Amino acid sequence: MDLSRPRCRRWRELVLLASLLACGIRHASGRISITQILGIRGLRSVLVLQNVTQDAQEYSWHRGANDTAENMIVSYKPPSHTWQHGPMFSGRENVTKAGDLVINTSTLNDTGNYTVRVDFGNGTETATGYLNVQELEKRPDIWANTSTAVEYMGSVAAHCSTNATVIKWYVDYAQVSSNDRMTISPDLKTLVIYKVGRYDRTLQCETASIPDFPQRSDPLSLTVAYGPDKVQLSTSHIILNGVLAARIGSQVRMSCPATSQPNPKYHWMHNGTRLSVSEATVILPSLSWEQMGRYRCIVENPVTQIVMYQEFQIRVHTAGEAQYCCEQRLQHLRSQSGVAHRDNSPRRRLPLRNPDLRLGQPFLH
Numbered sequence: 444m445d446l447s448r449p450r451c452r453r454w455r456e457l458v459l460l461a462s463l464l465a466c467g468i469r470h471a472s473g474r475i476s477i478t479q480i481l482g483i484r485g486l487r488s489v490l491v492l493q494n495v496t497q498d499a500q501e502y503s504w505h506r507g508a509n510d511t512a513e514n515m516i517v518s519y520k521p522p523s524h525t526w527q528h529g530p531m532f533s534g535r536e537n538v539t540k541a542g543d544l545v546i547n548t549s550t551l552n553d554t555g556n557y558t559v560r561v562d563f564g565n566g567t568e569t570a571t572g573y574l575n576v577q578e579l580e581k582r583p584d585i586w587a588n589t590s591t592a593v594e595y596m597g598s599v600a601a602h603c604s605t606n607a608t609v610i611k612w613y614v615d616y617a618q619v620s621s622n623d624r625m626t627i628s629p630d631l632k633t634l635v636i637y638k639v640g641r642y643d644r645t646l647q648c649e650t651a652s653i654p655d656f657p658q659r660s661d662p663l664s665l666t667v668a669y670g671p672d673k674v675q676l677s678t679s680h681i682i683l684n685g686v687l688a689a690r691i692g693s694q695v696r697m698s699c700p701a702t703s704q705p706n707p708k709y710h711w712m713h714n715g716t717r718l719s720v721s722e723a724t725v726i727l728p729s730l731s732w733e734q735m736g737r738y739r740c741i742v743e744n745p746v747t748q749i750v751m752y753q754e755f756q757i758r759v760h761t762a763g764e765a766q767y768c769c770e771q772r773l774q775h776l777r778s779q780s781g782v783a784h785r786d787n788s789p790r791r792r793l794p795l796r797n798p799d800l801r802l803g804q805p806f807l808h
């Protein structure tokens with residue numbers, strides 16, 4: 444049975460919470476061994492004892508490559524559950540019940556050899572490991588020559604401020620490499636995105652001088668203007684061949700939603716005249732004869748300067764047109780106006796002059 448893997452794992456999980464390491468094996472004079480190659484200044488380091496296959500009487504940790512009494516840091520005796528300090532104890536060390544050496548708030552001076560002696564009662568084993576405590580480099584800074592761009596038009600150059608030589612780049616939190624849209628400089632410190640896209644929302648660079656301890660910059664936000672891609676007409680009535688057929692007095696809602704960054708400007712034209720409406724949706728509460736005719740909704744992105752429009756006509760409904768939608772509409776109006784719904788015959792669905800159906804003032808004239 445290989446006991447090394449699970450114990451190694453256990454500590455790797457702790458690393459994320461508390462501090463450390465890479466797994467590895469150093470020289471051992473018995474079967475036991477020590478793993479811990481890297482420590483980080485200011486964080487906890489753990490020298491993990493491996494391959495202890497029987498109950499121990501004592502774990503004794505020493506500074507240096509041998510296990511002399513002058514070098515002792517701290518020891519732990521499981522039978523009596525007692526700890527003892529040695530001359531090399533600095534106040535930051537302890538031995539766990541599993542025999543591992545824990546060093547709190549590691550300093551660069553903690554770098555060096557460590558030797559453990561394990562007393563099994565019928566014999567002892569020793570192992571030596573080397574701890575390398577490093578300074579964790581600070582998070583890299585990132586800057587770009589602009590924070591705004593127009594989709595497919597603008598270019599952005601971002602620079603990673605670091606002395607690291609291994610640098611990774613992230614766009615919208617996904618790692619990127621040079622491709623047909625972007626280039627990473629040979630020294631890896633600069634990313635240029637040609638023809639910025641709408642999903643290029645954040646830029647980050649990451650360095651990893653110490654394996655397992657990548658340092659990623661704060662996300663740098665890009666505001667990319669785009670769209671409208673298309674304008675979709677949505678109305679309360681069905682539009683057939685560009686014609687919306689509605690009854691006089693009925694309510695007509697028409698809307699031209701569009702996706703755009705920043706939000707687009709909306710204009711509406713009726714019979715070639717601009718209406719004083721600047722919303723995506725227009726509601727004609729009670730359709731009048733003057734409100735018949737040609738309509739055009741215009742959607743404009745002031746930044747991308749893309750303009751799109753949709754056109755249709757409103758005509759008086761003639762029998763048989765758009766039955767389904769009008770029936771629904773009418774039932775809705777009835778419930779709102781409190782008109783008794785007596786039967787479903789087509790004639791009765793047209794109380795054209797019922798004042799109760801005028802839910803508001805005509806919008807246009």
Ligand SMILES: *[C@@H]1O[C@H](CO)[C@@H](O)[C@H](O)[C@H]1NC(C)=O
Nearest residue numbers: 446447468474475476493494
């Ligand atoms: C543990 O000991 C076994 C043999 O006793 C050996 O094969 C294995 O490599 C050792 N593992 C470690 C991590 O030292």
Ligand SMILES: *[C@@H]1O[C@H](CO)[C@@H](O)[C@H](O)[C@H]1NC(C)=O
Nearest residue numbers: 506507508509510511514556
């Ligand atoms: C312990 O190691 C030191 C060097 O680190 C050496 O000078 C000394 O002789 C060693 N002692 C024993 C008992 O091996």
Ligand SMILES: *[C@@H]1O[C@H](CO)[C@@H](O)[C@H](O)[C@H]1NC(C)=O
Nearest residue numbers: 487534535536537546547548
């Ligand atoms: C090390 O730090 C932990 C948590 O911060 C604390 O519980 C423990 O007592 C410390 N050990 C030593 C020897 O300072």
Ligand SMILES: *[C@@H]1O[C@H](CO)[C@@H](O)[C@H](O)[C@H]1NC(C)=O
Nearest residue numbers: 517526527528536537538539
């Ligand atoms: C080590 O930790 C134990 C608790 O796990 C504590 O009782 C003991 O005093 C500590 N020893 C040292 C040397 O700090």
Ligand SMILES: *[C@@H]1O[C@H](CO)[C@@H](O)[C@H](O)[C@H]1NC(C)=O
Nearest residue numbers: 533548549550551552553554
């Ligand atoms: C590290 O060791 C040097 C000399 O070897 C000493 O001057 C310094 O104070 C030590 N630093 C710490 C934090 O122990």
Ligand SMILES: *[C@@H]1O[C@H](CO)[C@@H](O)[C@H](O)[C@H]1NC(C)=O
Nearest residue numbers: 470507508554555556571573
């Ligand atoms: C650690 O021990 C090895 C031999 O086990 C020796 O070659 C090396 O110089 C020692 N390192 C330090 C910093 O004492």
Ligand SMILES: *[C@@H]1O[C@H](CO)[C@@H](O)[C@H](O)[C@H]1NC(C)=O
Nearest residue numbers: 496497498563564565566567
């Ligand atoms: C000590 O005893 C265990 C069995 O209890 C045995 O596996 C081991 O080899 C012994 N060690 C020595 C050094 O005799």
Ligand SMILES: *[C@@H]1O[C@H](CO)[C@@H](O)[C@H](O)[C@H]1NC(C)=O
Nearest residue numbers: 588589597598599600601635
């Ligand atoms: C940013 O840098 C890129 C690449 O050098 C360049 O094409 C672009 O014009 C620059 N943008 C601004 C706003 O300076």
Ligand SMILES: *[C@@H]1O[C@H](CO)[C@@H](O)[C@H](O)[C@H]1NC(C)=O
Nearest residue numbers: 580581583584604605606607
């Ligand atoms: C890069 O290294 C130089 C000299 O070692 C140092 O002055 C500078 O602050 C470092 N830059 C960064 C971003 O770490």
Ligand SMILES: *[C@@H]1O[C@H](CO)[C@@H](O)[C@H](O)[C@H]1NC(C)=O
Nearest residue numbers: 714732733734735736737808
């Ligand atoms: C718009 O044109 C339609 C048909 O051409 C007409 O019925 C309607 O009265 C006109 N309305 C306005 C306000 O021009």
